Amino acid sequence: MAAAAGTERARIVIAGGGLAGLSLALALKRALGDGLDVVMCDPALTRDPHGDRRSFAIAAAARRMFEALGLWDKVADKAQPILDMVITDSSLQDPVRPTYLTFEGTVEGEPFAHMVTSGDLMALLLDACRDSGVDLRPDGVKGFSVQGAHADVVLAAGGTISAALLVAADGARSRLREQAGIGWITWPYRQSGIVATISHERDHEGRAVEHFLPAGPFAILPLKDEVLADGTVRHRSSIVWTERSENVPALLESHPEDLLSELEKRFGLQLGGITFETRPQAYPLAFGVARSFVGERLALLGDAAHLIHPIAGQGLNLGLHDVAALAEIVTDAMRLGMDPGGADVLRQYERARRADITAMGIVTDGLNRLFSNDMLPVRLIRDLGLGLVDRMPGLKRFFISEAAGMRRSDVPRLLKGEAL
Structure with a gap:
């Protein structure tokens, strides 16, 4: 395989060791092996990853x-399939x-999912990533400068790494x-997302529930049961x-019993008694999109x-x-002897992702504005729309395929399960 211009062996530096950054590092090393050096930089790499108790829906x-990357068999042991989903629309006081x-x-x-x-x-x-040979460095990226066919990536603790491509996976405040x-188009939603893990008496049977309430959606997402040391199932x-x-x-600072009472009003009684398993945490919600997903020797990934x-x-x-788009574009380019950080390669990534991200941003923004609204005429129209969709199997299949990312x-x- 031909080396990228100006490098003895191409090196890609990924700044940010979250789920997206780690997935990209693994995908590139699984595809290109010793033909590519991948360096992951993040001070958080020294922390215990199990300290993060947030949960995510992994679409089909x-x-x-993850199956193509050889990881899903291990993930599946800890994952709960969503077997069906129910959507309701009401006011908080509705019985x-x-x-x-x-x-x-x-x-x-x-x-x-x-x-x-x-x-x-x-x-x-x-x-x-460790097993595949990714160079994991618990150090932050302070900045970078482009020097022709490479970027000098400056580390927070001192030192510089020369890279054909720098990937910014360092979050929304990149x-x-x-x-x-690179400009950032953003606006706040004046909403916060409170996340927590809940224990409940009855089996959820793999059902996800989304209640549309005036303040915003309230989602109940099933997790895998936990078997305790005494054999009890949680x-x-x-x-x-x-x-x-x-x-x-005021909610988060209230007495635990008062907070639980507020949760019960939204959660309902269908799963019996409930308790907080983890402490609720709140995150401000906002919309944001970069004016460009690439710069000189730079690609933005995930929340960045x-x-x-x-x-x-x-x-x-x-x-x-x-991750899937950038890994494929870089892999194909390097197999053709092209520079993985070259402008033509990065333009392919921009084109591959712009339409999808724009469409998803418009849809989610519109849905939130439509459903976080308690005006009676709006509620009547949207409930009529939901009811019509429920009676149209073809349209339901379209929406579920779209949510699964497989349409x-x-x-x-x-994303088709094919190796690079």
Whole structure:
């Protein structure tokens, strides 16, 4: 294989060791092996990944990517398939929440999504990256400068790494995006997402529930049961509780029994008594998208490129689509002897991701504005729309395939379960 211009052996530096960054590092090393040096830089690499108790929905297309990377068998042991989904629309005070839309949770013979804890997935990705030869460095990236056919990546602790390509996976407040002069279009939603893991008496049976309430959606997402040391089975779910930001401090600072009472009003009694398994944490919600996903010798990945409302649970999956696209483009370029950080290669990545990200941003923003609204005429129109969709099997299949990330034929090979 020909080396990239100006390098003895191409090197890619990934700044940010989250789920997207680690997935990209693994994908590149599995595809190119010793033909590519991959360096992962993040001070958080020294932390115990299991400390992150957040949970994410892994869509079917992303599941296929992890299968192609040889990781899914281990992830599956810790993942809970979503077998069906129920959507309701009501006010908080309504004694009954009518179901307007239901989805069977399968597409092309497999669950459209699996729930997995971030810490479990992070730990598996870290182990796989180590085994594949990724250079994991617990150090931050302070900045970079482009020197012709390479970028000098400056580390926070001192020292410089020469790279054909720098990937900014350093989050929505990306320092590298800012240094590259790439604009960021953003607006706040004046909402916060409260996340926690809940224990409950009854089995969720793999059902996900989304209640559309005036303050925002309240999602109950099934997690894998936990078997305790005494053999007792603990039934668990993750919640994503969208609330007006001005109400959140008082909620989180209230007495635990009062907070649990507020949760019960939203959670309902269908799963019996509930308790907090993890301490609730709140995150401000906002929309954001970079004016460009690439710069000179730079590619943006995940939240550094885009930030969307969690109403459709697609934030992480959108980042994993970035991973699949960038890994394929870089791999194909290097096999042709091209420079992986060259402008023509990076333009391919920009073209591959712009339309998908723009469409998902518009959809999630519109859904949030439509459903976080208690005006009676708006409620009547949207409930009529939900009811019509529920009676149209073909349209339901379209939506579930879209959520699974498997509708389009031009998706990257990894998302089809094909190795690079």
